[in-house]
Amino acid sequence: MGSVDERPVGIDELLERVRAGYTRIEPREAHEAARAGEALLVDIRYAALRERDGLIPGALVVERNELEWRLDPQGSHRASEATSHELRVVVICNEGYASSLAAESLQRLGLRRATDLVGGFQAWRAEGLPVRSGAEA
Template sequence: MGTRVFERRTLAELLAEAEGRISRLSPSEAQTARENGALLIDIRSDSNRFRDGIVPGSLHIPRTVLEWRTAPESEFRNPYVDDLDHQIILLCDHGCSSVLAAAVLKEFGYLWVGDVIGGFSDWRDAGLPVGRARRRRSRPDKPAGMGPPDP
């Protein structure tokens, strides 16, 4: 097999490309989209959610398992993830990793994918709904990212 050569790209270039393929929403726009039926997926770590809080009604799928929980053909897909034509909005800590993650979902064929500009930090600062994360006991039969939306 031949060697495949890749052109090196900077993080700024990758982010710019990803931003051009998704919808970036302010926290208030994301809240309005949720009220109209969009699914908000929180990709932050458990520790950040326990420290900072959660968005009530959001679905927690950690970034580390996002592809396996959202790929339409994945046997490990979260049952609460909707069809490819349903709007999905990703939320991270500060609105950076969600850009790249949303671009991956676009590659899977999701038609309406976006993220929250400024992430959870800007969501909280905008005075939008925030709740406390509940500790869930980890169980071998319930892998990360497979639970229902947060209460």
């Protein structure tokens, strides 16, 4: 627990602190890394957003509340893609905020190459990168 003298930290400051701990990735770079097999894209958006806006082909869909359990390479509930702590994971939320906190949480689990997508899914789509219909999910 923190000391009694610690002041509360607002979400904007928390995001700034978290993001200072790793390098975020832009949509085109993430797309190329995934195509080259150098990164695992992980979509943590909730179902209604995926259905409304679509899916990134090849991205692993993991609800945010399951993320750590599914990506911990040592976990009993891990996804088959969670093969190593050296895995480069790119967490994607809707606009690039929740994904920053999620990436930091994965780093605490030892996934030191975890990062998140600047601007989230909305930035991916705005760049004209591949998206398939959410109805296909």
